[in-house]
Amino acid sequence: MAILGIFQRGPIKHAVLSSGQVTPDPARCVQCGICTYNCPVDIDVRAHAWRGEPVIHSHCLTCGECVARCPRGALRFEKTDLFTRRES
Amino acid sequence: MKRVIVGAGVAGIAAIEAIRSLDSIGEIVMVGDDPHGYYSRPGLAYYLTGELHDKTLYPRASEDYRKLNFRYVKGRVKNILRDAHVLELENGPSISYDKLLIAVGAQAAPLEIPGATLDGVLKLDHMEDAKRILKQARRGKTAIVVGGGITALELTEGLLSRGMNVHYLLRGDRYWSGVLDDQESRIVEGRLQEVGVTLHHRAEAIEILGRKNRVIGVRLRDGRVMKCDLVAYAIGIHPRVELARQAGLAVDRGILVNEHLQTNDVNIFAAGDVAQVYDPSTGRSALDSLWSSAREQGYAAGLNMAGKATVYVKSIPFNVTRLAGLTTTIIGAVGAGDDKDLVGIARGDSETWRQLPDAMVAQSGFDVNRVRLLLGEKRLLGAVVMGDQKLSYPLEKIVSESVDISPIREELLSPQARIGDVIAKFWASMRN
Ligand SMILES: Cc1cc2nc3c(=O)[nH]c(=O)nc-3n(C[C@H](O)[C@H](O)[C@H](O)COP(=O)(O)OP(=O)(O)OC[C@H]3O[C@@H](n4cnc5c(N)ncnc54)[C@H](O)[C@@H]3O)c2cc1C
Ligand code: SF4
Ligand code: SF4
Numbered sequence: 001m002a003i004l005g006i007f008q009r010g011p012i013k014h015a016v017l018s019s020g021q022v023t024p025d026p027a028r029c030v031q032c033g034i035c036t037y038n039c040p041v042d043i044d045v046r047a048h049a050w051r052g053e054p055v056i057h058s059h060c061l062t063c064g065e066c067v068a069r070c071p072r073g074a075l076r077f078e079k080t081d082l083f084t085r086r087e088s
Numbered sequence: 089m090k091r092v093i094v095g096a097g098v099a100g101i102a103a104i105e106a107i108r109s110l111d112s113i114g115e116i117v118m119v120g121d122d123p124h125g126y127y128s129r130p131g132l133a134y135y136l137t138g139e140l141h142d143k144t145l146y147p148r149a150s151e152d153y154r155k156l157n158f159r160y161v162k163g164r165v166k167n168i169l170r171d172a173h174v175l176e177l178e179n180g181p182s183i184s185y186d187k188l189l190i191a192v193g194a195q196a197a198p199l200e201i202p203g204a205t206l207d208g209v210l211k212l213d214h215m216e217d218a219k220r221i222l223k224q225a226r227r228g229k230t231a232i233v234v235g236g237g238i239t240a241l242e243l244t245e246g247l248l249s250r251g252m253n254v255h256y257l258l259r260g261d262r263y264w265s266g267v268l269d270d271q272e273s274r275i276v277e278g279r280l281q282e283v284g285v286t287l288h289h290r291a292e293a294i295e296i297l298g299r300k301n302r303v304i305g306v307r308l309r310d311g312r313v314m315k316c317d318l319v320a321y322a323i324g325i326h327p328r329v330e331l332a333r334q335a336g337l338a339v340d341r342g343i344l345v346n347e348h349l350q351t352n353d354v355n356i357f358a359a360g361d362v363a364q365v366y367d368p369s370t371g372r373s374a375l376d377s378l379w380s381s382a383r384e385q386g387y388a389a390g391l392n393m394a395g396k397a398t399v400y401v402k403s404i405p406f407n408v409t410r411l412a413g414l415t416t417t418i419i420g421a422v423g424a425g426d427d428k429d430l431v432g433i434a435r436g437d438s439e440t441w442r443q444l445p446d447a448m449v450a451q452s453g454f455d456v457n458r459v460r461l462l463l464g465e466k467r468l469l470g471a472v473v474m475g476d477q478k479l480s481y482p483l484e485k486i487v488s489e490s491v492d493i494s495p496i497r498e499e500l501l502s503p504q505a506r507i508g509d510v511i512a513k514f515w516a517s518m519r520n
């Protein structure tokens with residue numbers, strides 16, 4: 001049921017934000033875990049932030065919850081190389 | 089080769105990762121005295137406000153530690169016997185080492201006024217402190233917060249969100265005058281008042297009053313007495329240098345280390361909040377109390393301990409924090425004022441911020457969205473971005489990469505400058 005709920009409110013944001021992937025800036029991250037705590041599909045965003053790796057995860061809804069809640073501005077949506085290449 | 093790390097904080101964890109990146113089998117031992125092990129210390133603030141659960145503060149699962157393949161010893165190191173290469177623990181067998189990292193962090197500077205040891209006088213260093221605060225914070229009761237910098241505000245916000253009436257005492261005329269300018273202090277103070285914090289300027293607590301060993305109030309220098317149920321303080325921090333000092337290592341405000349994070353004993357390194365690191369670019373040794381600096385120093389120390397000579401290159405110190413709910417980024421050198429509420433450095437603070445070189449100031453925005461730039465001859469030396477953070481990332485890059493800003497300098501300094509637009513345009517042209 002919970003999953004259904006997420007998908008129901010997901011699509012609008014999804015359409016707006018899907019143009020990239022969550023990309024962390026490790027220098028800003030303090031490993032507080034707010035991102036992971038708020039991710040509706042339980043992706044360990046904090047672990048990505050530690051390693052400085054973008055969230056490339058088939059379950060990611062690009063809902064923006066982690067980006068919006070991070071108190072340090074450590075996360076942002078960035079277009080992937082893949083994406084840019086596809087566009088050009 | 090046996091490598092031992094004292095302190096289970098972010099510097100220590102980063103050191104283990106660095107060693108393991110070069111040596112997957114060498115013996116590593118970590119000794120830590122915090123019963124809660126490794127957790128996000130800055131995250132304690134969000135635990136206080138209720139934005140997250142305490143369990144969320146632990147970045148690693150036991151599986152992650154297993155992969156790093158080290159032995160963890162719960163205990164407190166009492167002595168370093170340098171000649172014998174041995175650590176003595178308070179409880180438990182001694183531990184020998186070939187290479188040692190001291191990453192024991194810093195602790196809250198004590199409040200040195202009568203009554204400071206009463207029940208209900210609280211600080212925020214560790215998980216245990218946060219739990220104690222939450223246990224004692226009672227809806228409808230009164231708390232007094234003393235001190236400055238980020239931690240004092242985090243205490244204020246935490247206690248407020250637990251339903252307490254909070255009085256925040258400032259010894260001087262404004263909040264965090266060592267880093268913020270007048271306008272920025274006023275913005276933060278205004279927001280605190282809006283959410284119900286009572287501010288008291290030029291209010292210095294000189295005694296904490298108690299009954300049956302429990303806080304009942306505070307006496308101010310001007311003779312006033314304020315009733316309260318608890319006192320929370322954050323007046324700065326002290327690097328934990330005692331171990332190093334006893335062992336005869338070179339110590340100033342922190343443990344002195346060279347650009348390899350090495351102390352004056354070639355087998356002993358120090359990193360993180362406890363280290364006072366030599367910066368070849370300025371010829372000075374400075375303290376930081378920043379999570380990312382601790383991580384970077386720990387990593388560099390680990391590489392050096394594993395035999396890979398690595399110079400720690402200090403990045404431009406910066407911090408993104410929330411001040412009274414307002415996201416604020418502080419980059420580079422920004423302030424120089426005197427701050428009566430802090431002794432030395434505070435949490436989430438860098439000594440480098442206060443080394444204010446010859447700079448011109450450009451600013452825009454007088455409400456919640458504000459930018460202040462410190463302009464050198466050719467370079468941007470520092471910036472404070474409050475509220476809207478669109479400029480924070482470009483500004484950080486412009487400062488840290490020493491970008492030549494002469495093309496926009498004059499425009500930035502013109503009285504009607506729209507700093508946001510100028511920087512955004514400049515940034516876009518840089519990226520193309
Ligand atoms: C409330 C709070 C808010 C903060 N906010 C920010 C912020 O906004 N931004 C930011 O960048 N930084 C912030 N910081 C600072 C940041 O947490 C520190 O810079 C960082 O944790 C330093 O890491 P460290 O590994 O050097 O030391 P620590 O994390 O302090 O770890 C040291 C460990 O060593 C242990 N230890 C000490 N002595 C001994 C001994 N003798 N034997 C065994 N173990 C010992 C301690 O118990 C501790 O676990 C904040 C800190 C606090 C507490
Ligand atoms: S919420 Fe932000 S600061 Fe906290 S762990 Fe996630 S990325 Fe890091
Ligand atoms: S964008 Fe949404 S789904 Fe993707 S990692 Fe962030 S919170 Fe999780």
